[in-house]
Amino acid sequence: xxxxxxxxxxxxxxxxxxxxxxxxxxxxxxxxxxxxxxxxxxxxxxxxxxxxxxxxxxxxxxxxxxxxxxxxxxxxxxxxxxxxxxxxxxxxxxxxxxxxxxxxxxxxxxxxxxxxxxxxxxxxxxxxxxxxxxxxxxxxxxxxxxxxxxxxxxxxxxxxxxxxxxxxxxxxxxxxxxxxxxxxxxxxxxxxxxxxxxxxxxxxxxxxxxxxxxxxxxxxxxxxxxxxxxxxxxxxxxxxxxxxxxxxxxxxxxxxxxxxxxxxxxxxxxxxxxxxxxxxxxxxxxxxxxxxxxxxxxxxxxxxxxxxxxxxxxxxxxxxxxxxxxxxxxxxxxxxxxxxxxxxxxxxxxxxxxxxxxxxxxxxxxxxxxxxxxxxxxxxxxxxxxxxxxxxxxxxxxxxxxxxxxxxxxxxxxxxxxxxxxxxxxxxxxxxxxxxxxxxxxxxxxxxxxxxxxxxxxxxxxxxxxxxxxxxxxxxxxxxxxxxxxxxxxxxxxxxxxxxxxxxxxxxxxxxxxxxxxxxxxxxxxxxxxxxxxxxxxxxxxxxxxxxxxxxxxxxxxxxxxxxxxxxxxxxxxxxxxxxxxxxxxxxxxxxxxxxxxxxxxxxxxxxxxxxxxxxxxxxxxxxxxxxxxxxxxxxxxxxxxxx
Numbered sequence: 001x002x003x004x005x006x007x008x009x010x011x012x013x014x015x016x017x018x019x020x021x022x023x024x025x026x027x028x029x030x031x032x033x034x035x036x037x038x039x040x041x042x043x044x045x046x047x048x049x050x051x052x053x054x055x056x057x058x059x060x061x062x063x064x065x066x067x068x069x070x071x072x073x074x075x076x077x078x079x080x081x082x083x084x085x086x087x088x089x090x091x092x093x094x095x096x097x098x099x100x101x102x103x104x105x106x107x108x109x110x111x112x113x114x115x116x117x118x119x120x121x122x123x124x125x126x127x128x129x130x131x132x133x134x135x136x137x138x139x140x141x142x143x144x145x146x147x148x149x150x151x152x153x154x155x156x157x158x159x160x161x162x163x164x165x166x167x168x169x170x171x172x173x174x175x176x177x178x179x180x181x182x183x184x185x186x187x188x189x190x191x192x193x194x195x196x197x198x199x200x201x202x203x204x205x206x207x208x209x210x211x212x213x214x215x216x217x218x219x220x221x222x223x224x225x226x227x228x229x230x231x232x233x234x235x236x237x238x239x240x241x242x243x244x245x246x247x248x249x250x251x252x253x254x255x256x257x258x259x260x261x262x263x264x265x266x267x268x269x270x271x272x273x274x275x276x277x278x279x280x281x282x283x284x285x286x287x288x289x290x291x292x293x294x295x296x297x298x299x300x301x302x303x304x305x306x307x308x309x310x311x312x313x314x315x316x317x318x319x320x321x322x323x324x325x326x327x328x329x330x331x332x333x334x335x336x337x338x339x340x341x342x343x344x345x346x347x348x349x350x351x352x353x354x355x356x357x358x359x360x361x362x363x364x365x366x367x368x369x370x371x372x373x374x375x376x377x378x379x380x381x382x383x384x385x386x387x388x389x390x391x392x393x394x395x396x397x398x399x400x401x402x403x404x405x406x407x408x409x410x411x412x413x414x415x416x417x418x419x420x421x422x423x424x425x426x427x428x429x430x431x432x433x434x435x436x437x438x439x440x441x442x443x444x445x446x447x448x449x450x451x452x453x454x455x456x457x458x459x460x461x462x463x464x465x466x467x468x469x470x471x472x473x474x475x476x477x478x479x480x481x482x483x484x485x486x487x488x489x490x491x492x493x494x495x496x497x498x499x500x501x502x503x504x505x506x507x508x509x510x511x512x513x514x515x516x517x518x519x520x521x522x523x524x525x526x527x528x529x530x531x532x533x534x535x536x537x538x539x540x541x542x543x544x545x546x547x548x549x550x551x552x553x554x555x556x557x558x559x560x561x562x563x564x565x566x567x568x569x570x571x572x573x574x575x576x577x578x579x580x581x582x583x584x585x586x587x588x589x590x591x592x593x594x595x596x597x598x599x600x601x602x603x604x605x606x607x608x609x610x611x612x613x614x615x616x617x618x619x620x621x622x623x624x625x626x627x628x629x630x631x632x633x634x635x636x637x638x639x640x641x642x643x644x
Contacts, residue, residue, distance in 0.1 A: 011169045021119075022161035024127045028118040031157040038161055043120065045085045045113050053114045056080065064111040068093040068103055075112060083112045088124075090133045091116035092143070092160075095152040101140030106133035117157070127165075131173035134180050135165055223375050229368035231337075233326040237299070237364070238318035239287045245280035254281040255316035259298040262305040262322070265338060265391065267296075269316070276317070284317030288324045293334045295325040297341060300361040303354060304347050306338045323367060332372075336380040339387050340372060382459060454553050454592070463593040469586035471554050473547040476522070476582065477512065477539030484508065497521045497542040499529055511536040516556040518546040520567060520580060527578035528571040532560040544582055554590075558598040561605050562590050 022038040030039045048056075053065050054073055061074035063084060068091075077084055088108040092100055094115045105116075106129065119136075121127040136143070146160055147153035168176075228235075238257075241247050247256060252275035261267050276284070290313040298305040300321030318324060327334050340346055353366035375383075454464050454471075468474070480494050482505070490509025498505065503521075514536045521529045523542045539545060546563075548554050570588055571580045592598070 007172050007175060008168070011172060016166045016168045018164040018166050020161065021163045021165050024122060024165065024167065025119045025132070025161075026122045027161075028116075031161075033156060033158040034161055043087075043118075045089075045118055046083050047113045047115050048083060050114050053112060056112065062110065064107055064109065066091060066105060066107055066111045066113040066116060068096070068114050068116055069098075070103075077110065080110075080112045084110060085113060086110050087120060088129045089118045089120050090129060090136060091118050092136070092155070093117070095154055096147060097152060099140060100143045100147075101137045104133070104137050104140065106130060117155070125170065127167060128170060128173040128177060130177045130181075132165075134177065139163060223373045225371045225373050227368065228325070228370040228372055231328055231332045231372060231374065233328055234289070235326075235364060235368060236288050236324050238320050238322050238324070239284045240320040241276070241280070244283050245276060247274045247276060249275075249277055251277045252280075253315070254278065256280075256284075256319060257296075257316050257322070258319045259300070259302050259305055259321060262296055262298055262307045265307050265335075266310070267307055267316070281315070281317055288318055289326075290317060290324060291326070293327070293329070295327065295334050295337050295341075297323040297325060297367075299323045299364075299367065301359060303360060303362055304341065304350060306341050308334045308338050321361070323364070331374065331377075333377060333380040333384055335384040335388065337372070339383070346370070379462075386459065458553075458592065458594045462597070463591045465589055465591050467586065468546065468588045468590060471549055471590070471592070472559070473549060474582050474586055475545045475547070477541050477543045477545065479541045480505070480508070480538060482506070492536050492538060494538045494540065495519060495531065495533070495543060496540045497524045497526055499526050503529075503531055503543075505540065508538065510538070512538045513545065515547075518556055518560045518563060520544050520546075520563065520585065522581055523577065523579055525578065528568045528580045530560060530563040530567050532557060544580075544585060546585070552595065554592050555595065555598045555602065557602045557606075558592075559590070561602065563588070566590075 020038075022034070026041060026043055027039065028043055028045045030036070030042050050067055050069065050071075053067060054071065056075040056079045057065065057073040058075050058079060061076040061079070063075045063077055063080050065073040065075060066089075067073075086109070089106070089111075091105045091107075091113070093103050094117050096103060108129070119132070121129050121132055142163070143155070143160060146156045148156065239245075241256070254276050255261075255269050256274040256276045257267055257269075258274070261269060261273055290309060292309050292312055294309045296307045296309065296318065298321065325337065327337055341350075349370065350362055353362050353369075354360045355363060355366075454466070458464050477495075480496075485494060485506035485508055488508040488510070490507055492509070492511040493507050494505045495503040496505040497503070499521075503519075513533070515534075517533045519531045519533050519539055521527050521542060522544050546556075546559065548556050548559060566588065567580060567585075570584050571578050572584070593601070
């Protein structure tokens with residue numbers, strides 16, 4: 001039983017007394033809506049408006065500025081003057097725009113107050129002020145319902161003072177305060193830590209996103225490249241207002257989009273966006289012909305900002321320095337083009353085409369010449385899905401912190417309310433601080449970027465091409481002689497460079513490997529011969545071994561079939577001793593499709609392998625039968641009846 005539970009059991013065996021709030025507190029004024037008997041006295045605190053309160057602010061002051069909002073500060077006794085107050089108080093705002101729970105405050109010491117309603121215990125041997133504060137914010141949602149009015153709301157103080165507050169013995173109040181102070185400290189600490197972590201995480205995610213984006217959009221020779229001009233219907237710009245119309249006229253209610261409004265792949269209209277009238281909008285439309293699916297590209301000043309139009313542009317158009325690109329939908333996904341134009345490689349290519357002095361721009365003719373990699377539309381669509389998801393993840397991180405803090409806050413509120421609820425509960429569960437930190441802070445933020453990239457490429461392109469060393473650990477066997485085999489007779493096979501009997505040289509009483517592997521012959525006449533191995537076995541020094549690093553990316557059996565077909569191409573037959581050494585094996589490139597496709601290929605080839613094996617064992621019998629048939633016919637054909 002924890003300390004608080006023990007105290008409750010000892011001091012409150014029959015429960016806790018509840019009393020009306022007015023009976024245990026003194027307030028800063030007598031309220032007209034409250035019976036006088038409930039407020040025999042009051043403590044008056046002079047207050048200031050928020051603007052006047054913070055006009056007193058001094059860096060090194062020791063008098064707290066007790067505001068009704070989130071802003072805090074300090075001043076000096078000299079500046080505070082007649083507004084200086086001293087005491088241990090709990091406040092609620094007289095006029096509020098936020099929940100009571102967020103703006104109620106506790107303070108002990110010297111202060112100057114804004115327009116708060118201030119309460120304090122009328123007997124601290126009965127009611128601890130810090131306990132009063134924690135209890136008050138625990139009923140904050142109830143207190144919120146006592147406020148009325150639109151905009152700034154004001155409370156019905158009669159209802160506030162009639163609230164029922166539990167009054168356990170002072171020892172219990174102090175223990176509850178201690179626990180909740182610890183939680184408050186921890187929550188503040190976590191908020192600061194989470195803010196720092198989120199900033200770092202956001203930076204890392206953006207870097208990771210850029211890495212994946214550029215890797216996914218880096219194409220090998222198997223992807224065709226075309227000039228932008230071959231892939232689009234048209235390339236236009238917006239209209240220059242200096243020659244044709246004026247901005248921000250009295251009748252202007254449409255928006256004139258510049259580079260400033262092109263943000264993170266979308267058009268962001270703000271109060272700083274220039275406006276144009278209907279006539280100017282029509283002139284711009286006649287020039288740019290904006291439509292859903294068009295790609296916007298900033299071609300002047302800050303070159304390379306991109307966005308895709310996703311909704312009909314009914315009330316806006318673009319300036320002259322913004323290009324509008326209309327892709328041919330049968331060849332180019334608009335969002336794919338946007339992502340391609342964002343890559344480092346494409347930005348570098350664009351920078352080489354930029355012209356101009358103070359204000360740089362890329363000429364329309366040069367823009368048309370840009371070389372764009374064009375995979376199939378299916379591949380483009382999958383690329384867009386992946387990159388859109390990465391965009392969303394980065395955006396979600398910007399709201400991740402508030403969500404995390406809110407979750408932490410709810411946890412705190414849960415424990416607070418549990419501590420302040422004295423209904424027939426024999427046991428109150430507390431959380432050890434250290435355990436809580438370890439449990440709640442444990443998140444797995446480590447990812448294998450390389451394998452993730454492989455899987456992304458498999459999804460997008462249907463396969464990924466890697467060198468063997470990128471996906472396999474490579475090793476060799478050791479010298480095992482025939483004498484060793486004779487002296488260490490056992491059940492575990494020893495595989496050598498030979499190909500007869502599946503390469504088995506004999507069996508010994510120990511094994512080097514246990515699992516699923518691919519082996520190959522490194523030296524001799526059989527160099528480059530590949531075997532699929534499963535179970536416990538040994539290999540000699542003229543055998544290499546491949547161990548797949550991640551079976552969620554590459555299956556051993558698929559690797560076997562691939563190398564069975566291709567390994568022989570890399571055998572060096574020089575000097576009369578063919579070799580396929582580990583360094584050469586490491587450099588062999590392998591096309592790796594998705595896991596499901598690998599399994600499909602394996603199933604087909606396993607089936608054919610079985611058929612071939614059956615034929616190999618059946619052929620001698622078939623030949624013998626055919627030989628006998630041949631001999632029969634041969635003998636009959638050559639058996640002549642002698643003439644009489």
